[in-house]
Amino acid sequence: MENIIEQMQHSFQKGFIDRNHSQSSRFRPELLVNQASKRQDVLTTLVDELKSCQSFMFSVAFITESGLATLKSHLLDLYERGIRGKILTSTFQMFNKPKVFRELLKIKNVDVRIADVEGFHSKGYIFHHDTFYSLIVGSSNLTANALKVNYEWNLKLTSHENGEIIHHFHDQFEEMWGNAQPLTEHWIDLYEEEYVHPHFSQVAEFPGEYKGNRLKDSLAIYPNKMQKAALKGIESVRQAEENRALIVSATGTGKTYLSAFGVRSVRPKRMLFVVHREQILQKAKQDFHRVLGGEESDFGILSGSVKETDSKYLFATVQMMSKPEVMQSFDPEEFDYILIDEVHKAGSMSYLQIIEYFKPEFLLGMTATPERTDGFNLFELFDYNVAYEIRLQEALEEDMLTPFHYVGVTDLIVEGEELERTDLFTHLTAGERVDRVIEKIDYYGYSGERVSGLIFCSSKQEARKLSQQMNERGFSTVALTGEDSQEIRREQVLRLENGALDYILTVDIFNEGIDIPCINQVVMLRQTKSSIVFIQQLGRGLRKHDTKNYVTVIDFIGNYENNYLIPIALSGDYTQNKDNIRRRMIDTSYIQGTSTVNFEEVAKQRIYDAIKTAKLTHMKVLRDAYKELKNRIGRVPLLADFHKNHSIDPRVLVDKKDNYHEFLIAMKEEIEPLSKYEQQVLTMFSLEILNGKREHEVVLLDLLMENEKVSYESFKEKLQQKNCRTDEHTLRSVERIFKLSFFTSNDTKKYGSSPIIELNEYREFEWNPRLKKKLSDNGWFRTLVRDIIHVSYIKNEQYSSDLPLTPYQKYSRKDACKLLNWDNDEGSTVYGYKPKHQTCPIFITYHKKDDVESSINYEDQFINPEILKWYTRSNRTINSNEVQEIIEARERQNDIHLFVKKDDGEGSDFYYLGKALPDKNTVEETTMKDKTKELPVVRMNMMIEQNIDQKIYDYLHE
Structure with missing residues (x-):
């Protein structure tokens, strides 16, 4: 109780008096907005509160089916846990449809009433927790747009259960609730009789109906944003004097209209559009007519039932056009522009016959799924010219599809x-x-x-x-x-x-x-x-x-x-x-x-x-993905190609075979050989630098790839330009990484034993002579090193440049030793925690195996997103040196860093949850049972510096 009140006091101080107040809290006031660029929305906070509440009350004027759909699964989970809530809504402006009231009746753990007041227009959400309430109040109704997209202002406040402000809201809600009409089937029937259905229309892909054949009618239809980008991509291919291109476009994103816009821009003398099913022909013909304009007779069908072969714009089924007698009735150069829909089927003989027979000025293929499982290389067929690609997520973002x-x-x-x-x-x-x-x-x-x-x-x-x-x-x-x-x-x-x-x-x-x-x-x-x-x-x-x-x-x-x-x-x-x-x-x-x-x-x-x-890194899986990417780009891929083409994480490949050169050998590629030493250095770069968890090492590598020597000061200056830390401890750590003195003896041997980069008497970094010669003489080796540098920079974008550790990223014990600037990799002896160099990383496996030894089965437990009940190792007392280093962390200027993973199934990496300090008022000696005896242990609450992201907290805690 006292702890919650203290946190609320800090929240009030920071939120309403001094924003620079050093003590933060999970209860601080927040402005909730929808901001897609930052992946923020009101719905996320609303759902977070629902997950942890004991009951809830919503007072919202407007509710849509879509808004309710965003919460239905969460409300069902609450029902399974016995959590109930109330929703107070209205018939204001008859915005709420009768159907949404029927949907509300389906939710068994929510009582709904209709406010009996003119002009009911409130938007507030109250959540009751154990000893406090959370309140979200502002402009968002219970609609999907208000909760996820619209520009809204909502304030989230937290109040102790004895606070006056929450009682004002609570009492007002209960007063309105007491006078409100309970929602029943009978009430809905009566409302339905009075309800005036507003005009409703989904925004059409291309608004308006254009009648007539005039060119000005067709020119009034404009491509959308994504189609403009795709048309630009097609034009780039044509300007490069290529005569084939592939468009990859998600289902429903307007491939037919896109292709019609492409045809409109070049106005071919004759065009052929090939589809695989007859029922698609009429729709494609109509869409092209709308975009291109012209006479009806310019547009014709070639199918089993219609033979309009003289049309300027011909729409044909592949089954009909691939018949030898039909196909050969056309001159191979008859059509100067050919489009093939659903072109991923082009591996079949009927498609290939058409593509091989005709010689158009330009051939455009369109598909939503270019990936093939039969070995056919669709990308090769189109000369590796992917003019544009839009997948599901981008199409949703551009509002091209139904949500x-x-x-x-x-x-x-x-x-x-x-x-x-x-x-x-x-x-x-x-x-x-x-x-x-x-x-x-x-x-x-x-x-x-x-x-x-x-x-x-x-x-x-x-x-x-x-x-x-x-x-x-x-x-x-x-x-x-x-x-x-x-x-x-x-x-x-x-x-x-x-x-x-x-x-x-x-x-x-x-x-x-x-x-x-x-x-x-x-x-x-x-x-x-x-x-x-x-x-x-x-x-x-x-x-x-x-x-x-x-x-x-x-x-x-x-x-x-x-x-x-x-x-x-x-x-x-x-x-x-x-x-x-x-x-x-x-x-x-x-x-x-x-x-x-x-x-x-x-x-x-x-x-x-x-x-x-899941066996995600089985060689068959990796081999298939490798072949697919190679087919796509038409050459042996580099690691950067995997990232660029949204394929396998390069780290997965190097973890499988230590380095990418070895992986390519496993793929049976004929590549230039590497010496044993080149392999060792490449392995070191792959396993220690590629992950991008610290930018310092890759910056130095990058500088040395362009310069024979790099002065200490110029390296430091480059780091400062990138806002990287340049303190003495960090720079010394970088030196030890490249000297290999940080690593265990096994790793040092694996990485070639000799220092990779040395600092000479003039305080200049330089390659060791042997490596310098290898990089100079072997172009393939140099390419692989460059590739690692490229990917490492990309990987580093997800990490903070001015902090040693980035919250919610994952780190191993070895990573922690390195990034906390320890002299050596002591990951194998850190176990649960280890105070050293004025730091103390604490590693917690939250859900331990049932068969774990009782002497190490600590009952570490989150009390809330800001407090962790934590146990030291067994056989420790308050007076143990290592325990004192933790208890007195603030006074001794020791930084405690908290790392947690859900269970051993996650492997050796832990989520970094930030810095923490012990609450001295909670430190106490207790015992834990070993097989035959009681062992002393110290228990305390760890106060996490910044409250844990709710999604990570829920994942670890559930």
Whole structure:
């Protein structure tokens, strides 16, 4: 109690009296704004408060379905924990739709009332914690735009439960609540009768309907921002006198319009547009006509049923055009501009025949997924000219797609077994699971007046049986598989679009090549085996349509070993770095706009478990990624190429084989040989410098690659220009790294034993003579060193230049020894903590294994994001020297640094949580049990200098 009051006093001092007050606190007042460039939004704080509260009260005038969708999974988790809340809202200006009130009734742990007052327009959120309240008040209603995108001002305040201000808000809320109308089905029915439906229209990709054939009509249609950039990329390829280019564009981002704009800019005499399905032709023809203008007769179709072969702009199916008699009826130079849609299929003979036969002035291929699993090199086919590439995250950021609310829900398991097994099919469609599916699709809902859903199943058998059972429960559904004809598929899609169907259930036939913009709910009832397929299926609902504001994506997550692919697919992070993938689960701010990604608690844990056990660096995985990148760029990649092309983390490659040269040998590349010593130096640079955790070493390497000698002062000056620390201890540490005197004997031997860089009598840095000659004589070796320097600079961008350690980055014990300027790597003997050189790193594994020895099974525990209850080693008393170094840290000017990892499954690296100091009032001797005796130990509260980021705290603590 006293500690919380003291923290609040510091918060008040810093927030309202003196911003330079040295004592910070997690209770300080905050201005909450939405700022995409800094990945900040109001929703994050709102969710953080929900996760830790004991009850909550919202007073908001306006609520949208999308706003409610951002919180549904969190509210369900609170329900599972027995946490309840109240929402007070209104009918002011009839902004709230009847449907949103029905959605509110689905949330079992929230009581809702309608304020009985004219002009109700409040926006406040109150959260009750154990002895205090948090309050968010300002301009944000419970809408997705207000919580994530709009320019809003909200103030977050914290008050002790006895504080006057919180009682004013609390009492006002309760007064309004007492006079408010409870939300019921009957009330909604009455409201629906009075409700005046406002005009609603989703912003169209290209506003307006242009009639007529005049050129001025077509010129009134403008490309969007991303299409302008892509057109510029195409023009750059053409100016380089290349005649082929590839566009990689996410599903729904307007590839057809983009290609039409490209054609409009060059006005070819004749154009050919090739697609793989006949139903796409008419839409493509219409879109081109809108953009290009001209006479209707200029635009023709070549398909099984139509043969308008004399048209200036011809739209043909690949099946028809690839027929020898049809193709040869055209002169090879007939078309000066050819476009091929869904060109990732170009490995098939029909596509290749067309591409090889025709000789256009320019050939443009378009695809959302250029990656191939059959070995065909699409990039080579287009001479490695990728004119432009836009992936899912960028398309969302530019508002080119419908926002989505993805939620990973917990699938049922049967006696701990995985549901994908064929012999468990009966469980897949058992009544209990069907009920659960229906419960979830109802709870998470959809945008719009009626559901238009697509359900991806794990087998044809499941799709048919589940469709039957859903129909028996009152839904209108149909199962479609590869056995159904194109005509049947078209008919059922039309029924979905006109409202005759609620859902189409399928396996994989709708992954791509089908355009159903009205889809407002995508349900995944199969395990994720491919991130590409995941994005294809997600993309089925991302096309904009005037009947929806967003699409709901419900992913049923079982105990699948491939669950780790879900955060990879959503984030587009293909680094194969487990820490990166975990961070994509911890922090989903990479999803831009009003879209959100959430997981129910059990589903989230299943993904963490999958990440822990995943073999992400298996040589087959790395080899496939390597081949894919080599195919993309048309040469042997360097490490920097992996980063540039969003592929594997270069650190993963060097950790696998010690250095990239060795990795290339494993890839069976014919490369210049390196001597044993060159290999050793390259290994040292790869394992110690590449990670970029300290910029000093790479700066010195960079200088020496350009200069035979570098004076101590010029090195120091360069560091100062980069705002790097230049104190004596840090610079001496850099020297010891390059002398190899910092490292253990095993590492020193591995790195070649001889100093790499020496400081001569004139205080100049220079290569050792042997290395200098190697760098001069071997161009390949020099290229590899340059490559490491390049990547290290890139890696360093995520680290602070003026601090030895960057909060929330991960470090090993060895890293800590180096970055805290210890003379030697003592990582193997640090164990839990070690006071040395006026520093004391503390390393904590928060969740220890069940079989850990009782004498080292310390009960370290976060009390809150600012306080850690911490134990010393056993057999220590308050008077032990090392304990006194910690207790008297402030007086002795010892810096205590706190490192924590969730469990041993995270490997040897720990999250750095910042500096800490002991609360002397909490220091006490206690005991812990060993097998047969009690051992003395000291317990104390560690006060963390800056309260821990809530997302990291939740991850470690849960």
